Amino acid sequence: MTLVLGVDIGGTDIKLGLVEGEGDIRGSGKIPTRPEEGPEAAAARVRLWLGESGDVQGKIAAAGVDCAGLVDGERGFLHVSPNLRGWENVPLRDIFERALGVPAIVENDANAAAYGEWAKGAGRGLKNFVCLTLGTGVGGGIVVNGALYRGSSGFAGEIGHAVICADGPLCACGNRGCLEALIGANAIVERAAGMLARAGESRSAWGASPTVEALSRAAASGDAIAAAAFRETGRWLGIALANVVHILAPEAIAIGGGVAGAGDLILEPARATVRDCRMDEAMASVRIVPAELGNRASFIGVSLLALGRLNGRR
Ligand SMILES: [Zn+2]
Incomplete structure (x- = not known):
């Protein structure tokens, strides 16, 4: 053995x-x-x-x-x-x-x-597969024809630092509008807090600085502002995924990491955005699924x- x-x-x-x-x-x-x-x-x-x-x-x-x-x-x-x-x-x-x-x-x-998800989790049996890990940072990995794709530099797959919104928020990498700056855990919390402030409301259940987990619990139990924050987050994710689909056309994209615990609160608007952005119906066939291995x-x-x-x- x-x-x-x-x-x-x-x-x-x-x-x-x-x-x-x-x-x-x-x-x-x-x-x-x-x-x-x-x-x-x-x-x-x-x-x-x-x-x-x-x-x-x-x-x-x-x-x-x-x-x-x-x-x-x-x-x-x-x-x-x-x-x-x-x-x-x-x-x-x-x-x-x-x-x-x-x-x-x-x-x-x-x-x-x-690679783990491809071999033993959500990508089992697929040829072409992409996995995003959502947390404080946003990581990505690409499997092409059953092999990890590293690119010429070895640093391929940095989907978290793909620029999704020109002139968007500042990212830890120094650029603006990276996917990570738009859907990282801190961005989600700030988004919800901003929406709450604009609505002129306060939520004691959230606390001063809620976690993504607390926000997703609130959204799941009917909190409209928390739900809206996840919808917008999912839309940004969907724009990134639409780009992934256009460039790589994988069979499936798995979404893992702590933030992915919000599940369909994020995945459903992401799927809808991919459908909206696709060039052709065939491109919408990509499956966007939760990662399986935690x-x-x-x-x-x-x-x-x-x-x-x-x-x-x-
Ligand atoms: Zn960045």
Whole structure:
């Protein structure tokens, strides 16, 4: 039995999964990232976790490591990550290979999630598939003809930084009107608060700074302003998805991440917008579906990518 360790590094936690060749999970866990201690310390903590995971020690054939940001899988470097301050131009692959003693690969977390969803989740059996991960940031990953598409730079799939609204709100990347600046969690909360202020109302149930989750609960129980905020959010998402459909024509686009918990509050207006924007009826056949693997998508995907590399596939 070949086991691969998936290491999904977030700003707060590292999610770990022991994944078998078929993508089945044989063990999983979570340890703190503590990014301020640096990548070597994080890798050492992953090694400790592995040691505590009983009989699996010594059975790891490879490791896949993913995080948000610009990850150069070819050279094994993390250039920069929004969640990992100070981890700049870090040879992440070497660090984990040294710590774990097995071959490792590194990948962007949204790419890893897209590959995981394609292999084991909402994209199973499809040739062409796109997955968006909606949270504070908006990540994207593209599978073309059954392989992760990285582009010439290795940084393809940054759908969150596609400009959807010229002169729109400022994005964390420095541009204006990126999808992320329009539908990231903070943008949704600000949108709802703005709509509430314009209506001259206040909602004690929302609190001073509601979460997207609280807003979606309010919308689901009939709060018209919260619902309108999600409708507008879904419309922006739909414009981005219509562009994806025009460029890539995938069979399905899966939407995951915490914000996607709002479900049809966002997905229905997104689907309607894609229908409105399509050039031809055939383009409306793309399925826009919820992702299926939750926060396990990245470590499953990056494990399977590592296994593929081990077996000589890309
Ligand atoms: Zn941006």
